[in-house]
Amino acid sequence: MEFTKNGFYQRLEQHKLIAVLNDPSQIEKLIKYKQNISAATLMTGNILSVKKYIDLLHKEGIPVILHIEKIEGLKADHYGVDFIIEYVKPFGILTTKKSIMKQAKSKGAFVIQMVFLFDTVNYQNVLDSLDNITVDMLEIMPCRATDLISEIVTLSPVPVVTGGLLTDLRYVKEVLSTGVASLATSNVDIWKRGV
Structure with missing residues (x-):
């Protein structure tokens, strides 16, 4: 099946949920709840x-x-x-490394840059770099830093997804209130419920 950037963004408007797969055993559950999910981030497997x-x-x-x-x-x-x-052909690439982003973009891939907010210097670096974004989306981790994520969403020229540390359903509404395009989680209870 062929997926497009615009089609992907439309999927995110319909279902603001990206399922994160940390183990192959989760694939069956993802397929079971696919009606609630816009995409999957695959973080498991080998060549x-x-x-x-x-x-x-x-x-x-x-x-x-x-x-x-x-x-x-x-x-x-x-x-x-x-x-x-060229061979595996995922819809997109998620990475923290600038060299991978550059190479993937040169090949026409949809690229998401993953950024971890771990201190105020790092947060300021993210804000300072927003004018030079070359990727298609940002993924900000962890999602529980909602006040910081809200500011990034407001300033970012590309859609923002967030995830990480979403341990309880009660945080979903708070995270989505930041204006993110999507929430990425491996929490199957959230897949089952949808957002």
């Missing part, structure tokens, strides 16, 4: 299994964003990025 997982999810109509640094046996260099984009 022998990742294509099989992506092909299965794409066949189910679920765009897959691959966290390239989490794939065992894959070196996240120029050749590794080319291999993923």
